[in-house]
Amino acid sequence: MIYTVGIDSGSTATKGILLADGVITRRFLCPTPFRPADAINDAWETLCAGLAEPPFLTLTGYGRQLVDFADKQVTEISCHGLGARLLAPETRTVIDIGGQDSKVIQLDAQGNLSDFLMNDKCAAGTGRFLEVISRTLGTSVEQLDAITEGVEAHAITSMCTVFAESEVISLRSAGVAPEAILAGVINAMARRSANFIGRLSAQGPLLFTGGVSHCAAFARMLETHVGMPVATHPDAQFAGALGAALIGQRLRRRE
Structure with missing residues (x-):
């Protein structure tokens, strides 16, 4: 099973999605604090809890360059388009x-x-x-x-x-x-x-x-x-994070 995480570090809210073979299994949402990296870390720890190994992580949004442990950083435009198509094909x-x-x-x-x-x-x-x-x-x-x-x-x-x-x-x-x-x-x-x-x-x-x-x-x-x-869509706020996780899934499958 391929696990991937997408985190959208926005100016107001930080959103995260864990995909398991393309299916949403966990969500994370919190207000973005004064130090956005703190919310990214919280999202990562929450979404990865209990997994045998760290999933592929793709970051998007304003804060995507604030941490150094992401596997991929992608602009939010690409992520939102992909996420939207999964929510409403x-x-x-x-x-x-x-x-x-x-x-x-x-x-x-x-x-x-x-x-x-x-x-x-x-x-x-x-x-x-x-x-x-x-x-x-x-x-x-x-x-x-x-x-x-x-x-x-x-x-x-x-x-x-x-x-x-x-x-x-x-x-x-x-x-x-x-x-x-x-x-x-x-x-x-x-x-x-x-x-x-x-x-x-x-x-x-x-x-x-x-x-x-x-x-x-x-x-x-x-x-x-x-x-x-x-x-x-009920998950409309997560479109960016979802798209980021989908990009991670595609990249992981190529490995």
Whole structure:
């Protein structure tokens, strides 16, 4: 049996996957700490516990070069495309929205990378943006689906994190309900993401990955703005780590 580990060291969360002959057998997820290498070490120890010998390790993400014991280091674009195709084999476009960046990946009919766009310069439209606004309104990202269900969105004009936070405070002072503001923020983010996807002339099926994909309200609004079905998956946040583990599996089989 071939065991491989993929670890995605992200700016906000560290994700890990253990594959046994291509089947997910263990998962690891934790917030990325001040020293990202600590989370990589924790993921490695957790995923390898009890195995007779160390599996092949592939690292991806921002922190992929922070430890020296990996067998392979790979960019996250390649890993996310591979992981997405395992989760949803017909996927042609991937929209990944993480803690501090977003990316759109276009795949050909065989699942090979054909084009991509990445935004890591601005936090607007990312999980960090959603987290800041939620905290400003006294709630959490985990509560957004319940809070905004069936609520009419109030228009939000600013997508800059600093200015949007000020706008939210002003709207609350004017008596606008928190749930309407939150629905407006999600709608504005979804519209921005749809425009981002449109820059690649993307085609479906479209898979939504990254931590923000857990927000069903966002997925619904994104579907409206992008004009095509938006699929997600329970393991969507692990797409990068999964792709890294798959790369390791291919390399191990060649040995």
